[in-house]
Ligand SMILES: Nc1ncnc2c1ncn2[C@@H]1O[C@H](COP(=O)(O)OP(=O)(O)O)[C@@H](O)[C@H]1O
């Protein structure tokens with residue numbers, strides 16, 4: 001098969017690495033890819049959001065399967081567009097991807113079908129939001145409805161802060177169109193985990209659980225980022241909780257979308273808050289997570305293309321997905337200043353020294369045979385181990401061999417999991 005992978009981050013390099021191992025894959029293209037994907041696939045210079053150009057390329061090249069990494073093209077309807085041209089593509093339709101594309105829509109689905117989530121209200125008028133806030137208690141959470149590249153959620157420790165958040169989103173249009181509507185929701189305490197599953201629109205098959213590390217500094221301090229590292233499994237997700245999540249959240253959501261006339265095919269990602277065995281959904285994403293994917297795919301023993309084809313065909317029920325018992329840790333190496341302003345074009349050293357870890361490229365590019373930084377999150381170093389502790393140790397051992405000017409990374413990836421370590 002000729003396969004096209006859309007996107008350019010660490011998630012996409014991990015997907016590319018897994019896809020080229022498939023017995024179905026003869027040739028892989030990445031649009032636009034990064035320096036890592038260029039070593040195992042052919043990068044093509046088409047932006048991930050340029051759906052017309054991507055469809056044109058797929059038709060001309062007779063691409064047999066397209067896999068979409070990021071959320072923007074999904075929400076823009078890339079799957080509908082490809083299917084209309086008779087092109088096979090893995091991912092939810094534009095309507096189904098609204099689970100991620102509109103937080104208010106996701107909330108409505110959860111409320112209607114009894115999927116556990118924080119209490120919330122949606123607003124299209126700032127005035128109404130202000131008067132609602134007067135009767136609420138802090139802390140409280142204000143969310144822009146639409147896609148905001150992970151910046152649209154404001155956790156407010158006072159009502160004054162919440163009012164300012166409403167102002168920023170609705171009156172100052174900090175997130176543009178994405179803030180025309182907002183969701184104000186109850187603040188939830190607990191520990192977060194990510195749960196991803198494959199679906200063909202009817203059947204749900206779980207991936208192994210994982211945990212992201214959103215804040216830029218150790219001990220979950222500093223501003224939010226796209227994710228500074230990940231661990232799989234998330235030990236808070238016990239076998240018992242996993243069953244519950246699968247039944248009461250994932251399957252229920254897939255069934256709900258089917259009833260709503262928006263069959264959900266692809267990867268469904270639930271961001272969860274867990275406290276005392278009680279689970280609530282923080283949000284849904286319509287795709288693989290980044291950097292969770294870099295900690296999940298090294299554990300996947302099955303042929304990923306085969307699973308993706310089954311999702312498209314509607315035959316997932318008969319498929320068994322095999323996972324390694326070995327935990328995996330991923331440490332993200334970031335540019336100095338990230339998630340704020342950072343410089344690019346720093347030469348990366350030490351990349352050839354890693355044999356016991358996966359070096360997944362994110363913001364990198366190749367120029368004159370040098371690998372240069374080209375983004376905030378530059379690399380994700382993933383490693384397996386017999387225990388979580390060993391996986392973490394292996395990942396850091398490899399990370400320490402790599403350097404570029406002003407590189408920074410968290411030193412405590414997986415420590416939360418390690419403290420809970422029981423059977424692993
Ligand atoms: N109701 C809530 N209570 C507490 N924290 C929340 C709540 N909603 C979101 N958060 C925090 O904000 C982060 C981002 O929110 P999320 O809904 O996942 O949006 P996005 O990933 O689109 O920015 C979450 O990972 C979580 O840490």
Ligand SMILES: [Mg+2]
Nearest residue numbers: 150271282283
């Ligand atoms: Mg999130």
